[in-house]
Amino acid sequence: MKEIKSNDYSIWMGNNSLSKLEVSSYSKIAILLDENIKRDCLDKLPKIENSLIIEIPSGEENKNISTCIIIWEKLTQNQFDRNSLLINLGGGVIGDIGGFCASTYKRGIDFIQIPTTLLAMVDASVGGKVGLDFKDLKNQIGVFNNPKSVMINPEFLQTLPENELKSGFAEVVKYALIADKDLWNKINSVPFENLVLEEIIATSVEIKNNIVLSDPLEKDERKKLNFGHTYGHAIESYYLEKGTPILHGEAVFIGMILEVELSSISEEIKQEIKNFILSNFSLPFTPKKSDILSNLANDKKNKEGKINFSLLNKLGDGSIDHLFSIDEL
Numbered sequence: 001m002k003e004i005k006s007n008d009y010s011i012w013m014g015n016n017s018l019s020k021l022e023v024s025s026y027s028k029i030a031i032l033l034d035e036n037i038k039r040d041c042l043d044k045l046p047k048i049e050n051s052l053i054i055e056i057p058s059g060e061e062n063k064n065i066s067t068c069i070i071i072w073e074k075l076t077q078n079q080f081d082r083n084s085l086l087i088n089l090g091g092g093v094i095g096d097i098g099g100f101c102a103s104t105y106k107r108g109i110d111f112i113q114i115p116t117t118l119l120a121m122v123d124a125s126v127g128g129k130v131g132l133d134f135k136d137l138k139n140q141i142g143v144f145n146n147p148k149s150v151m152i153n154p155e156f157l158q159t160l161p162e163n164e165l166k167s168g169f170a171e172v173v174k175y176a177l178i179a180d181k182d183l184w185n186k187i188n189s190v191p192f193e194n195l196v197l198e199e200i201i202a203t204s205v206e207i208k209n210n211i212v213l214s215d216p217l218e219k220d221e222r223k224k225l226n227f228g229h230t231y232g233h234a235i236e237s238y239y240l241e242k243g244t245p246i247l248h249g250e251a252v253f254i255g256m257i258l259e260v261e262l263s264s265i266s267e268e269i270k271q272e273i274k275n276f277i278l279s280n281f282s283l284p285f286t287p288k289k290s291d292i293l294s295n296l297a298n299d300k301k302n303k304e305g306k307i308n309f310s311l312l313n314k315l316g317d318g319s320i321d322h323l324f325s326i327d328e329l
């Protein structure tokens, strides 16, 4: 088992990481999950006597205030006090909404993240951002608040549908491109199916953790993590508004292809990155520029009326604050 230290909590990584689950000091314990996690993952969690299971319906469309009310009601009805613990067992949706509900219930109770998707293992469970969607705006409401600990057991991935696994891999590709050329060479040299995910998850978590430690509140360095996400979010929102949602990672893959084009790197490297993505992952159609303009114009990072991109300086090196007007895109 590997321990990765963040500022005030540990990320435990490995097939026996759940042995680090220490709950004896808490007065009450709840486990938040959805119907898929209950079916496929709950029995892999050590038994916790008298714990309360809070089940919410799966899906991004439930990462909203109505679901928070259900969670807060369950905690209240069962007399959870301030010395209680919420265990978030699931993907990024469970971790985000569970982390937010725990952070706000009675001004904050402890929570532990046990991610079960690749995306949540390498990204959502690390870094202390928790929150929910509001009026069709993703992650509009939220706080920065760290969990008590994160436990990553790659065995959970055995039941994850393949499209979800590949979608989560978009964030791994992003880390390689913005911060780690060796990771890029590793993922580029072996077919996706043959990659040893446990190693790759650990490297990815270390990259994200180091970036977050250097800039917890996203003033500069942390913005590098937005590579692929400016176009990505605009495309994800376009498909969502159309009523045919695509996976976050699929949108980020398209976003990275488009943002590689904006980066000042050689044509050869641009081609290498695009070939890697397009040969390993089947992606939805890229919308026309005119269809995503209003989404780009609403991006949270925009400055002086321009779209603010995080791009690449070179392979393994991201850079921030590249401003483009709509006409320049």
Ligand SMILES: NC(=O)c1ccc[n+]([C@@H]2O[C@H](COP(=O)([O-])OP(=O)(O)OC[C@H]3O[C@@H](n4cnc5c(N)ncnc54)[C@H](O)[C@@H]3O)[C@@H](O)[C@H]2O)c1
Pocket: 034, 035, 036, 037, 040, 041, 058, 059, 060, 063, 090, 091, 092, 093, 094, 096, 116, 117, 118, 119, 120, 123, 124, 125, 126, 127, 128, 129, 130, 138, 139, 156, 157, 158, 159, 160, 161, 164, 248
């Ligand atoms: N807080 C952050 O820093 C951060 C970072 C990135 C993404 N996010 C958020 O993460 C969310 C997306 O997370 P996600 O991609 O994990 O999606 P998700 O949480 O919706 O999970 C995807 C689907 O897989 C199912 N599932 C999860 N684990 C499973 C398993 N082991 N076996 C079988 N089925 C399983 C879930 O029930 C769900 O249907 C978004 O809301 C996004 O905004 C947050």
